[in-house]
């Protein structure tokens with residue numbers, strides 16, 4: 001029996017997992033060893049004969065389960081980025097065991113009593129972060145049912161295990177269905193409008209999928225596929241759109257709607273057990289939004305203005321097209337309006353956005369100018385799959401020291417692969433914790449189509465934006481100065497976590513950055529000022545449509561998670577259509593960004609009753625952008641303030657307190673409405 005590399009601490013820099021040594025058969029034994037070790041540690045805490053102190057309760061609890069946390073972090077990264085069938089099967093097997101393990105902790109009355117018995121306000125040696133750890137830990141226990149009677153606790157444990165199974169199944173079926181739904185075309189003629197590069201990628205994709213020839217267009221997770229903006233053939237567009245729209249809603253092995261409906265019902269029941277009227281009401285307890293009414297108020301304020309804008313946009317496009325516009329026509333004609341009225345050609349623009357240049361001279365350069373970071377690629381360190389790249393992140397030292405010090409690692413996995421989950425995300429292999437002397441190892445995943453051999457990867461404007469966005473999350477993890485891992489970096493409420501990543505998007509068009517990275521891939525010429533101004537002028541075009549797509553998804557999420565305990569949904573598609581129409585959104589006009597059958601955020605991720613968060617945190621984002629602009633923009637001093645008061649704090653204090661400390665006041669929602677073109 002060879003040793004399991006997951007059971008011994010990594011000897012690699014920053015504790016990077018030794019990927020080549022890890023194979024799939026190591027995971028289940030490591031998970032089970034991690035759970036067993038954790039149980040032993042918790043038992044020792046609960047039965048410690050000594051007087052309960054912060055040290056032997058909250059701090060010991062925080063430090064317990066280190067092995068399990070480590071295995072979980074490695075596995076969650078791999079199953080999302082390279083979720084082979086074997087790993088999906090492990091996920092389905094271990095998810096209910098992990099759910100039961102969590103319940104054995106949070107429903108353990110002796111442990112809860114031991115923690116709740118410590119008076120943290122009475123100990124003068126404890127500081128604000130220690131007290132925050134105690135408060136947050138107890139809140140988690142309460143929200144997970146520590147206060148319930150034994151019968152309710154038993155039912156809760158059953159629900160949690162079933163929910164874990166459903167979530168893992170939904171994720172697996174969705175990835176398989178997305179791969180299966182790629183659209184095959186026999187001839188290049190049907191794909192007129194595609195660039196040479198994309199056509200070559202599509203031919204390679206067809207070959208890789210086992211087709212004897214032809215071209216395969218793979219789908220992104222959204223409803224509206226990027227291909228639709230360029231495909232000239234109307235019927236080809238319709239085929240791509242319909243394949244995307246139907247994903248997961250046909251009964252069969254990849255049907256996801258039964259899993260979605262069951263999850264929604266069980267979450268409602270769980271919320272009821274815990275004393276709430278719906279899952280949404282329960283979830284909001286741990287958010288920065290004060291309550292559900294406040295969230296609905298923001299959405300209700302935006303819906304009429306956004307849909308009115310979307311209708312006006314459609315009128316513009318219909319007069320150009322000379323025929324009624326179907327959802328699969330919208331991106332094509334919207335791009336034509338951009339070209340003809342704003343002189344922005346999205347396809348031609350891609351020649352200015354070569355991945356490596358955008359990354360090094362754009363994303364990394366911005367982090368250098370703001371936070372004093374530099375990046376050194378470490379080809380000596382192995383990633384978990386071909387194409388994964390690793391950088392060491394260095395931070396410049398203060399005036400008294402010279403040079404740079406190592407801060408952590410950044411793992412970049414930018415290209416799509418058939419086993420990768422859709423969309424883009426940030427994750428951690430290791431979270432910063434001063435108490436554990438651990439430094440962060442964070443990853444960013446995107447789904448940029450793999451360019452054909454030897455070709456450069458040219459990005460769309462949206463992909464450039466995503467690169468800056470995800471790196472904003474990475475900075476939140478990298479720049480953490482938290483003592484405790486559970487309060488570190490991105491461990492903030494769901495409706496706050498998007499805020500730093502959204503702010504990082506502002507640097508994409510910042511003059512000193514965009515003129516560095518946006519250079520023509522062949523000539524090396526810097527993008528010209530007129531084109532940049534045209535992009536800026538065109539940025540509000542299509543905003544009504546984009547906002548409405550988003551609102552559709554946000555309102556669908558709230559509809560599913562506002563069910564009262566005891567409710568079931570027998571016809572999920574009818575439920576979906578009915579709730580969209582009732583909210584004033586017409587899916588025939590503007591389909592939601594995600595549909596119930598492929599809504600990973602809420603049915604295979606942590607965003608249940610949380611998709612509103614993007615708009616909610618954009619209030620803070622738009623307000624922060626105003627602050628940077630009014631205070632000299634991209635300076636080291638401004639970056640330092642944002643780092644010190646906000647990024648480094650994580651959840652070590654109330655995030656809204658961090659916001660006010662950074663900004664000096666509360667956010668003004670007008671900035672958000674103006675940015676989205678929603679002010680009267």
Ligand SMILES: [Zn+2]
Pocket residue numbers: 469470473498501
């Ligand atoms: Zn994000």
